[in-house]
Amino acid sequence: MKVTNFALVVATSTRVLLGCNTAAASVVVVDSAQEEQQQDVGVANEKDFVSKKNTPRQLGSKSPKGMKSAKGKRKNSKTGRKEPDTSENNRVEECDLNYCGAEPIALGALKTCLTGSFDHGSSLYFPYDEDYDLHRMTAFSYSRFPAAIVFAEDVEDVQTALACAVDNGYKVSARGGNHSYQGLGTMDGYVVIDMGRTCKPEDFVVDKDDQGPHIIEGSKYIGTIKAQAGCTNAIMLAHGHKHFGDQDGMTLIGSCPSVGITGFNLGGGGGDVSPYVGYGVDIVKEFQLVLYDGTIVKASEEENPELYWATRGGGGGNGVVTHLTYKIVQAPKQKYEDAGGKKFTWMRIAFNIKDLEKGAALIQEWFYDADPKITGKFGGGFGWDHGASYATFVYLGSWKEAIEDLKETGLLDHELFEFSPVPYASPPPRVGGAILTENYEVICQTFGPCPEIEDIPGATVSAEGSQVPAFSMFQFDSYAEVEAFQICVGRLYFFEDWSSTSGDFCKDLGLDDDKCEDGKLFFFGISADTLTSKIPKLCTDKDVIDAMLNAAGDPSGFMNSHGPSVQIFEQLAQLVVPALPVKEVIQWWMDTRSQDRGPGSAGASMFQRFDGSFFAKMLSETAQYSNHLQHGAALMVDPDETAYPWRNAAFMVEYETGDIADSFLERIVDGGYTPQGYYAYLNPSGMKKWRSYFFDDKWRILSEIRAKYDPKDVFGKPLTIESIGE
Structure with missing residues (x-):
């Protein structure tokens, strides 16, 4: 009897490997004859596979030793790659009966196939390998247990790994930046193809002759970059600046530098300049994919247009994306650019709404009705807290022009809004008390005089007998610099999983000690006072911003991979059980975080335009923040042009907990109103109508397209639209 596709429960962490195509009761596969014999053994009894030792491992306990593994390697005469030596001297021994069903993972022909093409231990990892736990870890540390992890370096590697998986009955999960909230890029029991090592900026294809009009009237793209799927937000920011910065070209990115560009775009792709350039799906001109059978295809308006449509916001599942061709959109014409070139400004504004209904109506009119040639220049985020509101804008222009545009579009209405003076409106961290800078030069300080702003009507408020600026503003000469500043004052230097920092950010950045100070790193579930770090003193220091952009451009640098890093775990080990090996701490951490936090983030919704009184009530009774604004260009694209469905929503709202999500969805x-989900921020599985929640009625078309391109459901997994094919 041949046994296929059963769940094998493995010792030490209740690991479930789905889709294994062979089962071993007493012998581990070492050659074809043994493999055939093994397949005929069958499943005699559950205890053959789940021993009494198969219980979740406690922190500090030891893994069973079990089998000896074959270490010998020989070269394949055709490929030149190493493959296992199955000669008599390297034959795997019969297992200790105590661990026959507990430790050996009977990967059989899959393992033989993969080790014949990939270097086991540097490009290929299986359960019980030394660094398996480190490489299965997701950005949010949730425990997933893939059957194999393959680090592809090129398209040929993707084809090889796919063939090994498909031929042996395994499903495949392509992994980019590994930032899935639910860890679905590292699926249990799947063959994971990690694309991170494919990112090679030196091989980018830059085309400055490919130009054309974009979405907003007068906007245009000035070239394209064809990048590998394993690249990140940080890479695209740095190299977009390298190739197009002198023409004020902008590459759309999200807020976290180590997020992979593929998952970012497959789910929609919202960023700080979406109001001017649209979603990520609006700037990707072409995808290249490898299908389940190894076929390489391109997807664009001209080639495989239905696949192109589905890949633009449909969540993926049709193949492994290997390349994306990005449009580089030029910053808009600016009022004062003739006096010193184009400028880019980070600004923060906070206010209370005096008349809730009128104020709420004006806010929605600004996002949905005002001229997108003006409001489209304001990206960033918007939040509210029981009547108090605030915005953190990334503005495509100078700070003076930003104030003028806010006045022209009605958002500086002092009759409706009571603006908070800057000293009391949560200025950003690491700016040294500055409230206005121009190209790193401090113009105004907190609590000091600021005549440059005081002379502008509507730009100040009265506080303690004097006029105080209503904004904090930091102006730069390039788009890349303002985005680096946004990252610098954001969460990069606070959170352990946004990058693979060693904990000494200044060492990671190559900064001198005098540029740095002691900081505290937030580690989920651990007091912020326990993990120390070194962080830059000032985000208004040009050396710091330049160092960040330099680090962003290095695929092997800390900004281009998620954490926590081994160095952070070493620090954590000293707080938990100092005698434990780091690998034990890593596994304990993943298991603990998975149990404590459950399946992860509660996802995100896209807030459409609400009735004035309904929105006013929401502003007064709740607290929330829209991380990325999606008005302007993002709303101007025909809803049928891409698989991304929500061209009616300006606010992307992320939920921290399931209770918060339930409260908002129930209110909606x-x-x-009908709740609208943002696919890139997946909520936990279990929602009955998740297909329409994420894709509206487009999920039916997506299912038909999957049936064509993935008829064997090789890439199917939870929260991916199913194929209705074979």
């Missing part, structure tokens, strides 16, 4: 339904 009770108000007579």
Whole structure:
């Protein structure tokens, strides 16, 4: 009897490997004869596979030793790559009966196939390999247990790994930046093809002759970059600046530098300049994919247009994306650029709404009705907290022009809004008390005089007997610099999983000690006072911003991979059980975080335009923040042009907990509206109508397209639209 596709429960962490195509009761596969014999053994009894030792491992306990593994390697005469030596001297021994069903992972022909093409231990990892736990770790540290992890370096590697998986009955999960909230890029029991090592900026294809009009009237793209799928937000920011910075070209990125560009775009792709350039799906001109059978295809308006449509916001599942061709959109014409070139400004504004209904109506009119040639220059985020509101804008222009545009579009209405003076409105961290800078030069300080702003009507408020600026503003000469500043004052230097920092950010950045100070790193579930770090003193220091952009451009640098890093775990080990090996701490951490936090983030919704009174009530009774604004260009694309469905929503709202999500979704339904989910921020599985929640009625078309391109459902997994094919 041949046994296929069973769940094998493995010792030490209740690891479930799905889709294994062979089962071993007493012998590990070492050659074809033994493999055939093994397949005929069958499943005699559950205890053959789950021993009494198969219980979740406690922190500090030891893994069973079990089998000896074959270490010998020989060269394949055709490929030149190493493959296992199955000669008599390297034959795997019969297992200790105590661990026959516990430790040996009977990967059989899959393992033989993969080790014949990839270097086991540097490009290929299986359960019980020394560094398996480190490489299965997701950005949010949730425990997933893939059957194999393959680090591809080129398209040929992707084809090889796919063939090994498909031929042996395994499903495949392509992994980019590994930032899935649910860890679905590292699926249990799948063959994971990690694309990170494919990112090679020196091989980017830059085309400055490919130009054309873009979405907003007068906007245009000035060239394209064809990048590998394993690249990140940080890479695209740095190399977009390298190739197009002198023409004020902008590459759309999200807020976290180590997020992979493929998952970012497959789910929609919202970023700080989406109001001017649209979603990520609006700037990707072409995808290249490898299908389940190894076929390489391109997807664009001209080639495989239905696949192109589905890949633009449909969540993926049709193949392994290997390349994306990005449009580089030029910053808009600016009022004062003739006096010193184009400028880019980070600004923060906070206000209370005096008349909630009128104020709420004006806010929605600004996002949905005002001229997108003006409001489209304001990207960033918007939040509210029981009547108090605030915005963190990334503005495509000078700070003076930003104030003028806010006045022209009605958002500086002092009759409706009570603006908070800057000293009391949460200025950004690491700016040394500055509230206005121009190209790193401090113009105004907190609590000091600021005549440059005081002379502008509507730009100040009265506080303690004097006029105080209503904004904090930091102006730069390039788009890349303002985005680096946004990252610098954001969460990069606070959170352990946004990068693979050693904990000494200044060492990671190559900064001198005098540029740095002691900081505290937040580690989920651990007091912020326990993990120390070194962080830059000032984000208004040009050396710091230049160092960040330099690090962003290095695929092997800390900004281009998620954490926590081994160095952070070493620091954590000293706080938990100092005698434990780091690998034990890593596994304990993943298991603990998975149990404590559950399946992860509660996802995100796209807030459509609400009735004025409904929105006013939401602003007054709740607190939330829209991380990326999606007005302007993002709303101007025809809803049928891409698989991304929500061209009616300006606010992307992420939920921290399931309770918060439930509260908002219930409120939206009770108000007579339909909740709209943002796919790139997946909520936990279990929602009954998740298909329409993420894709509206487009999920039916997506299913038909999957049936064509993935008829064997090789890439199917939770929260991916299913194939209705074979």
